[in-house]
Amino acid sequence: MGNQTSKTTPGPNAKAIFQTMLMSDLHLEFSQQVIPKFPVVASILILAGDIGRPDLPSLQKFLLVQCQRFEHIFYVAGNHCFYEGEYETRLQQLQELNNLHPHIHFLHNQSYLLPFNVRILGTTLWSHVSEEKASAIGVLLNDYHHIWTRGEKLEGDATIQTRRLITVDDTNRWHAQQHAWLLEEISKARKNREHVVIITHHAPSRHHTLPKYNVDLDIDDAFVNDHDADCVDPVRLWMYGHTHASTDLIIKSTRVVSNQLGYAHETTGFRPNLRITLYDDGAYYEKEYVTANFEQLFFSIMLRSSPILLLIFHIIGSVDQEARLIGTHIVYRHGDRTPIFAYSTSSVSASFWHNGFGQLTRRGQLQHIRLGQHLRQRYSRLLNTTYVASELYVRSSDSDRALMSAYSNLVGLYPISKDKLKEKILSNLSNQDEWPELLPWQPIPVHTVPASEDYIMGVSQCPYFFELVEQIQSGEQVRNISNDFQEFFRHLSNWTGSEVNNLFDAWILADAILIEALYNVSGSWADTMTLAKLEQIVGLSFYYLFDSPDTNRLIAGPLIADIWSNIQNLITNQSRGYKTKIYSGHDASIVAVLSFFDANYFHHPPYCATLLFDLYYLPANNSYALKIEYLNSSDSFAGYAIQPPPCSEAMCSIDVLRPWLENRLPKQDMKTECMPRKSSSSMAGIGFNKMYQIDVILISFVFILFPTGSLN
Structure with a gap:
């Protein structure tokens, strides 16, 4: 050669x-x-x-x-x-x-x-x-x-x-x-x-x-x-x-x-x-094997026949007839976190984990910075490069990990260019009326409400939801699954020193064990087969918990209603409509919304799992459509399109979606929706702090799903 x-x-x-x-x-x-x-x-x-x-x-x-x-x-x-x-x-x-x-x-x-x-x-x-x-x-x-x-x-x-x-x-x-x-x-x-x-x-x-x-x-x-x-x-x-x-x-x-x-x-x-x-x-x-470029095509046609120019200009004009993104609504799960608690035989205690139990890790912070960068790339034409209060609203549940995830995400969504960083960026702060341009961070508000008042990002005080959880736990489907796992439950009890009788008991432990395995501090018994079964248990638990129209309506309903309200404001050009609304929440928020749209499956949403509700204006017929996507990976950001039940395609007409959605959303205020249904129940007025009056199994379940009164 x-x-x-x-x-x-x-x-x-x-x-x-x-x-x-x-x-x-x-x-x-x-x-x-x-x-x-x-x-x-x-x-x-x-x-x-x-x-x-x-x-x-x-x-x-x-x-x-x-x-x-x-x-x-x-x-x-x-x-x-x-x-x-x-x-x-x-x-x-x-x-x-x-x-x-x-x-x-x-x-x-x-x-x-x-x-x-x-x-x-x-x-x-x-x-x-x-x-x-x-x-x-x-x-x-x-x-x-x-x-x-x-x-x-x-x-x-x-x-x-x-x-x-x-x-x-x-x-x-x-x-x-x-x-x-x-x-x-x-x-x-x-x-x-x-x-x-x-x-x-x-x-x-x-x-x-x-x-x-x-x-x-x-x-x-x-x-x-x-x-x-x-x-x-x-x-x-x-x-x-x-x-x-x-x-x-x-x-x-x-x-x-x-x-x-x-x-x-x-x-x-x-x-x-x-x-x-x-x-x-x-x-x-x-x-x-591609067609000639536009410039060549234009001049060759112009030389041949002027009437065809009308066709060319029609094609050019048709670009304006394409769907135009006018707003988005982003619901994501927080990033990587520490376990909520330690089971009896765990080799690590709260002091092992930075900031203790239930907290966002450095890994979780970086995951959300990267997700924020992806969102910046995806919505670069929708969002200004600097924060504008009238176009962005961020809402978080009142938990540290969700709030910190929101702030981390905003670092990626509103970045400062690397070439603006200097060694002494804070050296010139004499003018108190001007924000220093070289500071590599933009302060952006994240809104929240106390857990006891939050229905959008949690269930707050909702006795009816907990009644439904009891019914699901004792229902035939969950009992049959629990029976199939009985031998594994016995092993799990011995390994962890915890009583495991049913699917939800195992779910509580699975959360801690899987996180320990991720950080290589789990017991030697947590082998490949054990971890695979625990992952299966988590997916099954989430699926059956929110497979009920009532549970997914109570959890997802207020969140979807808030999104729907902003969509209506954008369509009617009201000033209170935000181009972008972001909701920083938890895995249960994601699963509940998927179930609401009949799109859930056996899985546990990974950290940073994200739902996107993109609103489009269609000039061709002067109408609007909603496209929902699910990003179910922490870094790939590839979206699965979700087709709502009444729609024939993923790009769903607002006019088609409206009657179905309004029929599914909660009909009354959430305090009324959450009233207990059991006539002899002593649960009337019960809140999270009184959940210990319920049986021990449900206490443990609520502890893992609602550690601060909001979703896990």
């Missing part, structure tokens, strides 16, 4: 030796993800990771369809392939994809030789995280909260299989192994005079490969590597994904390309008809 330099134009006698299509980050694990139709313009399809999860049918279906269209499909794993599972198990499932069809080639530290001496090298190439950024990335990046790995513990003479979350040390080790393999394969290819094409998920270089917000957050090490030195002969082409920013550049003598779809709300530069061709003289050629 010689020492070739990449060039864009092939010579007159050059021969094409390799031609492929490329795409990544399709994220088929999200059921609402829409994949653009793409033509077949090459015989090879390269998938540079994060296509889907191997434990879900969507990935296999996609691959089998493409097998009928392409002769070869080369595929490497992305980080999301391993989410909600064990690294080792998922890797095996990915390798088994090769058995689906002979056209599929999943590559994990593996190579494939094509005609004309083209060598394909495939691996994930996890990024190397520097020591100074390891702490922040370990907190901020969801990989370290949603991917597990196997481990072992010695207990006496026995070796016990355990499961733990991956760490930065794990991904750095994988990076070192995979990079060493790549270097060895490149060396072999050089000796064999082969043309090398590399497929990785993480980027090989940090030059022009990252969206700006990842750099601003100082988490670039989680997405890119510093392997520019490897971009030399015989490496002709290096394709990657992961950054959600498509690129096409030359690094040294190697063409570095990505073609990433990303999440539904993102603009990544994805090209569904991208084709890449390599030639034997070292040139590459790219052709995109």
Whole structure:
């Protein structure tokens, strides 16, 4: 091959030796993800990771369809392939994809030789995280909260299989192994005079490969590597994904390309008809099958026929007929928190946790800063860059973790540019009437009311709700589930020193144990199987608690009514309508709203889980529509569209939604709605402080769900 330099134009006698299509980050694990139709313009399809999860049918279906269209499909794993599972198990499932069809080639530290001496090298190439950024990335990046790995513990003479979350040390080790393999394969290819094409998920270089917000957050090490030195002969082409920013550049003598779809709300530069061709003289050629640009189209039509200009101007005018976002309502759960309490046999007490029980952690603060940055990016055209009181209103439950989450979120939502930071930003505060422009923070009010008066973010004093909880707990569905778990409950009682008789008892303990496991301080008995069952118990408990129309109406009703009131104000152009209302709450708030719209499922909303109620104006028919999305991950920010029951599509007409919604919302004031229904009940007028008059099981349940009279 010689020492070739990449060039864009092939010579007159050059021969094409390799031609492929490329795409990544399709994220088929999200059921609402829409994949653009793409033509077949090459015989090879390269998938540079994060296509889907191997434990879900969507990935296999996609691959089998493409097998009928392409002769070869080369595929490497992305980080999301391993989410909600064990690294080792998922890797095996990915390798088994090769058995689906002979056209599929999943590559994990593996190579494939094509005609004309083209060598394909495939691996994930996890990024190397520097020591100074390891702490922040370990907190901020969801990989370290949603991917597990196997481990072992010695207990006496026995070796016990355990499961733990991956760490930065794990991904750095994988990076070192995979990079060493790549270097060895490149060396072999050089000796064999082969043309090398590399497929990785993480980027090989940090030059022009990252969206700006990842750099601003100082988490670039989680997405890119510093392997520019490897971009030399015989490496002709290096394709990657992961950054959600498509690129096409030359690094040294190697063409570095990505073609990433990303999440539904993102603009990544994805090209569904991208084709890449390599030639034997070292040139590459790219052709995109797209229409002429607008300027060319305009002048060519203008020269031909003036009547068609009317069509052009009609097309231009039609842009104004598109849906226009005029308001949003954001409901989110607080960030990572400490346990609410310690069970009898726990090895850690309140003093172990920074600020004690039930408090937002540093991890939780950073999670919400990142969510705030995402919201800034998503709503940049709706919100001013500085706080304007008439366009934003923030409401929080009266709990420390929800209030601190709201303030942390606002740091990300209203950031101060890095280049404005100075060493002595507070040096000039002599003018008491002007806010110092260089101060890296904007004071923004967060509103709350005492828990005893709060129906929007909690249930306050609501005896009827607690009556319903008792009924659900003793109902047939929960009793049957509890019976199925009896053997596990006996073990749980022994492990924790706590009495566990039913689903809700186990739920209380699960909350503490799962958090301890997240911080690697749980007992050795909290192995993979135990943690999986506890996660299942939490999901079942939330589901059945709010599956009742009465419970989800009492919890979600006042919150949705408040959102609905602001929507009406925006539609009627009243000055008291806010462009953005934010509600900082708890997991029960999220589940109750999902249940209200018949969209809940067996799960526990993760920290920072977010519901978005976007209000659009439709100029075409002078009407309004609401689109609801659920972001159910702490860092991916990919939304699931929620289709309300009366609507035929996710973009739901306000006129269609109005009668259904008004029929479902509480009909009376909440004090009346919450009056007890039991005729002989002694619960009349009961509040949270008197809940101890109810049976012990319900006391414990209320303690975990309503620790301060508001939602957990």
